[in-house]
Amino acid sequence: MDRFGCWDRALITQLVPLHIADKIGSLFLPSSPQDDSLVWGLTADGEYSVKFGSLLAQGIYNPNFEKVEFAWLWKFNVPPKIKLFLWKACHDGLPSKDRLKKCKVFVPYWIEEWHSISDGASISKFSFVWWFIWFTRNKVIFNEEGFTPCKVSFMISSFFAQWLKAAAKGEEDVGNPSPRCSAKPKVVRVGKNIVWTPPPENFCKLDLNGLKDPNGNAALGFVIRDCMGEVLLVGAKSLGPHISIVQVEAWALCEGVKGAISLDISHLVVEGDNLAVINSMKNLWRIPWEISNIINDVGVDARSFVKCQFRHCFREANQAADFMAKKAHRHQSLLYWFPPYCMDFSLIIRKDVLGWPPD
Structure with a gap:
């Protein structure tokens, strides 16, 4: 630390690589004396949790995974149910057999990577396709229905065309089985x-x-x-x-x-x-x-x-x-x-x- 009680960044960069120096420099240095304490870093309050301890022991939870922000998903011009589907997929929340067995589907960093190199229109189109694949997969498994590739392709193109038409009129959602509904008014806080x-x-x-x-x-x-x-x-x-x-x-x-x-x-x-x-x-x-x-x-x-x-x-x-x-x-x-x-x-x-x- 320097004479002002702050991190001496010049000295730190001489001892460790720059990216580590940046992380050290982001740590808060209290001005008042404080005792050291042990915390369980996987919970918000620092107390040990049997849930996270069990997940860590089973190798299901990896605290070293870099956190990826997916807030940009909600800005896509797609129906709310597809936004919710993408959000669940990005947070390992799709209830597949593998998910229920291992409590993990995949690490969806490729979506974030794709978002950084693709335009929103391309991802929006893909989200329709992806949602319908999930939709028909559930129909086949749980309702024993049959779908041909041509039928699924027609369903996707038809639904996508309806959505674009409705979106142009300012509507919020279209398609089966729920009826069309007009855009909800923006919630305005009062008080x-x-x-x-x-x-x-x-x-x-x-x-x-x-x-x-x-x-x-x-x-x-x-x-x-x-x-x-x-x-x-x-x-x-x-x-x-x-x-x-x-x-x-x-x-x-x-x-x-x-x-x-x-x-x-x-x-x-x-x-x-x-x-x-x-x-x-x-x-x-x-x-x-x-x-x-x-x-x-x-x-x-x-x-x-x-x-x-x-x-x-x-x-x-x-x-x-x-x-x-x-x-x-x-x-x-x-x-x-x-x-x-x-x-x-x-x-x-x-x-x-x-x-x-x-x-």
Whole structure:
């Protein structure tokens, strides 16, 4: 570590390869003394689980598998039942005989690889074919029905044509056996937690957020405002790809609290949209082991305030911190910003002060 208590990246890169140095640099270093502890890394709370211990002993669960994000599946222009089928396939959830026997179908990284080199239209077409193969396979096994290749091909082409026609009219789903249904209206959240509200008099508010870009790079951002909605301090930092989203959110909390301490704030309200982090600070949930050292560090820092409250809000009420987190990808070190701010950020702040609903 360097004299500031941070990782000495220059020294680390001299001792280990660059990719290992990056992983080491992404580890949080607490500023308060903490005892070492043993955790069972396969569970969220770090406690041993018979379920995961049994799966590991049988060789069914491999913790070294790289996690692959499949959220992009939901953006395809295919019926919801095919999206659900793809999601289950990508998470080893298809109830095949082999799956029920071994609790594992395959490691579907080839889908992620295909997604990176193919266009969405090609994958959408393939998903229709794949779903119908699964559909007819189940009919043959469980209903003893017979299908010829020509019949299956006709079913696929007919269903695909109907879907394209319905999609052009804005419909959500077509085909047998369920009837057509119109597109469902977008669910809009309502309530006080979707609009930013100023803190009580004599309090300041810390809004925090962590996110990942499409390449998996994490970043944090936070905004500190007074009871009139005026910005006192904003901060942002890039954390790289070797960190989970809950760690990013907890790290944003830690940096935001330290920023509030630097401003000599005595009464603080903390708001974030990650329920695990907020409820961990409120002692409502068991602290996930991967953020326990961060939460403990924040707990020590929180004693510096006369009063410190933690509240959960929805993402719609957290746009200012989200804006800063998006800007943070260009900054490897923690940066503080002071007024004046750019026009886009100032507009978000002004809307928050006026109580405008999210766009």
